[in-house]
Amino acid sequence: MNWILEPFEYDFMRRALLACVLVGFTNGFLGAFVVIRRLALMADALSHSLLPGLALAAILIGLSPLGLLFGGLLAAVFVALGGHLISRSSRVKEETAIAALYIIAFAIGIALIKYAGVKVSLDHFLFGNILGVGDSDLWTSYAITCVAMLLLVAFQRPLLLTIFEASVAKTQGVPVGMLLGMLILLIVLAMVSSLQAVGVLLSLGLLILPAATIYLLSDSFDVMLWGGAALGTFGAVVGLLVSFWANIPSGPAIVLILGLFFLLAYLFSPRYGIISRHFKRRHLHEESLERWEKK
Numbered sequence: 380m381n382w383i384l385e386p387f388e389y390d391f392m393r394r395a396l397l398a399c400v401l402v403g404f405t406n407g408f409l410g411a412f413v414v415i416r417r418l419a420l421m422a423d424a425l426s427h428s429l430l431p432g433l434a435l436a437a438i439l440i441g442l443s444p445l446g447l448l449f450g451g452l453l454a455a456v457f458v459a460l461g462g463h464l465i466s467r468s469s470r471v472k473e474e475t476a477i478a479a480l481y482i483i484a485f486a487i488g489i490a491l492i493k494y495a496g497v498k499v500s501l502d503h504f505l506f507g508n509i510l511g512v513g514d515s516d517l518w519t520s521y522a523i524t525c526v527a528m529l530l531l532v533a534f535q536r537p538l539l540l541t542i543f544e545a546s547v548a549k550t551q552g553v554p555v556g557m558l559l560g561m562l563i564l565l566i567v568l569a570m571v572s573s574l575q576a577v578g579v580l581l582s583l584g585l586l587i588l589p590a591a592t593i594y595l596l597s598d599s600f601d602v603m604l605w606g607g608a609a610l611g612t613f614g615a616v617v618g619l620l621v622s623f624w625a626n627i628p629s630g631p632a633i634v635l636i637l638g639l640f641f642l643l644a645y646l647f648s649p650r651y652g653i654i655s656r657h658f659k660r661r662h663l664h665e666e667s668l669e670r671w672e673k674k
Contacts, residue, residue: 386623394517395509395629399615401520402573402585403633405527407611409569410590411603412531412562416542419587420474421459421563424481426570426582428458430488430505433574438494448519448571455567458484507578507630509619520572527565534558539600576615577630584634588641589614595644595651614640 386392413422432454462477471479531538540548541558548555566586573582589611593603618633625632646654 383620386620391510391512392619392623394512394514395619396616397517398509398512398520398576399619399633400612401517401524402569402576403589403611403613403615404608405520405524405611406569406573406582406585407589407607407609408531408604409527409565410586410588410611411593411600411607412538412542413566413586414590414594414603415600416562418562418566419583421477422566422570422586423583424458424462424477425455425563425567426579428455428481428484429567429570429574430454430579431484431491432488433579434488434491434494438491448568451571451574452564452567454484454488455570456564459563505578505580506628507574507576507581509576509629512576523568523572527569530561530565534561538562577633581630581634584637585611585615588634588637592637592641592644595641595648610640611637 387396413419429451432450432452434450435454436450458477458480461480462473465471465476465480466473469476537548537553538558540551541553541555545555569586570579570582573585577585590603590607592610593606597603597606614637615633618636619629621627621636622629622632644652646652649655
């Protein structure tokens with residue numbers, strides 16, 4: 380058992396463990412809303428658009444967590460609102476406008492990193508460096524976790540009604556636009572808190588994979604919420620340990636572990652797994668119907 384506990388003899392590993400618990404739980408919980416609302420493409424665009432905001436924050440005020448938070452928020456909001464405005468004022472569809480803006484923003488971010496007045500590697504932003512997490516980063520992640528959980532739990536019912544039946548929600552006085560805006564803002568906050576763990580490029584995996592895995596295993600939304608949070612936490616911690624033992628970056632290790640769980644659910648889910656469905660015994664009614672159609 381010593382080989383399991385050995386990594387946590389180091390102070391930086393204990394901080395990394397706490398960061399994994401916070402970001403894994405938050406992203407796993409929030410991911411259920413993203414998967415149900417089909418916001419994966421939007422989330423991907425927002426994750427890439429964080430880079431220019433982070434670069435500008437590094438140039439203007441350094442690498443303080445608060446500066447990176449506001450820089451990332453401004454860049455992501457710019458892409459989200461810009462895509463909406465372009466789609467409303469031209470024949471370009473919203474998903475195309477968002478895709479165009481986020482790839483432009485991503486290129487700007489890569490170019491701006493060169494002029495950052497601090498010693499920062501592009502890989503640090505792209506793939507994360509959870510072993511370098513500091514106390515201020517942990518406090519930022521903790522604050523984002525508290526805000527996200529409080530809002531999502533408090534507004535769960537109207538948010539679900541907005542997701543499934545927006546027109547009905549409007550007739551009942553639910554502020555649909557405000558709730559969807561809140562959801563996008565929480566996605567950006569969760570991604571900002573995940574930057575140290577998995578970076579800009581892999582933050583989508585931490586957000587989507589736990590919820591998508593539970594979605595293949597259960598039809599209950601509550602199970603998706605809490606199961607995704609538990610799986611996100613477990614996968615992040617296991618990925619951290621694998622990265623320590625195998626001497627590989629923590630971001631790819633975390634996403635690969637979560638990807639393995641998703642692949643197993645895709646193959647062996649009792650109800651929706653492709654292998655399970657292939658070997659599932661057909662109901663007698665289906666066999667009788669097949670014989671009747673042959674006559």
